[in-house]
Amino acid sequence: MVHRKVTYRLYPTPRQIEALDRLRFVHCLLWNTALDELRRAWMQQQKSLSFSAQCKALTGWRLLPGPGMKHGKTVQKHIFRKEEAAKQASGKRKDFPISKRLRKEYALLGRLHEKVAHQRRDFLHQTSAWIVATFAVLGLEQLNIRGMTAKGGAYKRGLNRGILDAAGGMFHQILRYKAEEAGALAMEADPRRLKPSQRCHRCGRLKKKPLSQRWHDCPCGASCSRDENAARVLMVWVMEQVDGREPAGAWREVRPASPLGEPALP
Numbered sequence: 458m459v460h461r462k463v464t465y466r467l468y469p470t471p472r473q474i475e476a477l478d479r480l481r482f483v484h485c486l487l488w489n490t491a492l493d494e495l496r497r498a499w500m501q502q503q504k505s506l507s508f509s510a511q512c513k514a515l516t517g518w519r520l521l522p523g524p525g526m527k528h529g530k531t532v533q534k535h536i537f538r539k540e541e542a543a544k545q546a547s548g549k550r551k552d553f554p555i556s557k558r559l560r561k562e563y564a565l566l567g568r569l570h571e572k573v574a575h576q577r578r579d580f581l582h583q584t585s586a587w588i589v590a591t592f593a594v595l596g597l598e599q600l601n602i603r604g605m606t607a608k609g610g611a612y613k614r615g616l617n618r619g620i621l622d623a624a625g626g627m628f629h630q631i632l633r634y635k636a637e638e639a640g641a642l643a644m645e646a647d648p649r650r651l652k653p654s655q656r657c658h659r660c661g662r663l664k665k666k667p668l669s670q671r672w673h674d675c676p677c678g679a680s681c682s683r684d685e686n687a688a689r690v691l692m693v694w695v696m697e698q699v700d701g702r703e704p705a706g707a708w709r710e711v712r713p714a715s716p717l718g719e720p721a722l723p
Contacts, residue, residue, distance in 0.1 A: 461634060577624055585632045595636055595643040596695035598653065602626045646694050658689035 469477065498506050588595065602625065606617040629645075636643035646653070656663050659679040666673075666683070673679065673686040681689070 577622075578627075581624060581628050581631050585628065585635050588632065589635045589639045589641050593641050594695060594699060595632065595641060596691045597629060597632070597643060597645045598648050598651075598691065599645045600625050600629060642699065644695055644698055646691055651690065651694055653687035653690040653694075654683060656690050658686050658693055 495506050498504055602620065606620050633643050648654075652663060655665055657673070657675040657677060657679050660675060660677040662675060662677065664675075671683045673681055673683050679686070
């Protein structure tokens, strides 16, 4: 069973709300104080304070009158988050702080990345909904995204970025749970055993092909693109898996197919 995200909503009492507001104020004050100290050290001495140095100063801040910083672990985590944010913002260099203009550029870049992520997620949801509404049995290849993007160095950096940007793992996850909710049958094949790119879909003959060879030709007469052949091999495997099952366990009533992006026909 696919476990989806669970969101909880808390309903604190007025006393708890007051305590949370006080804690938020203390952490905001801590963040600004630590950041001000970091900037002052850079302006006066041209040096950056480390995490351990600011944790030592944290002991003195907790003894000051006013809003108390009673929980040492939580405020230490706040100092650590500030340290990590400063490293990322400054490119892990010592020339801190960054300019206001660069900070605005970082914020703009973050908003653009967020917009792209929303568009990608919306496209995956719409496409997977159309597939599940159109087909009763789905055949998928198991994807090892971590293994596909683990090695390669600088010359493979663009390909790795493209693989991650395509979000194939997210698409499989969305497709599986939508299929389960709609009563469709989604099966994943292990490509290391099935070898869809090296096996002929017509006769089942195995022949190793380099990645540069994009056309499949077999002595049995099969001739098609490499991707189409792999898809046909996967389709044959799916049909073998569902062969012999009871109709109610393998199939469901399917509505006529409609163009992608439009609702399924009644």
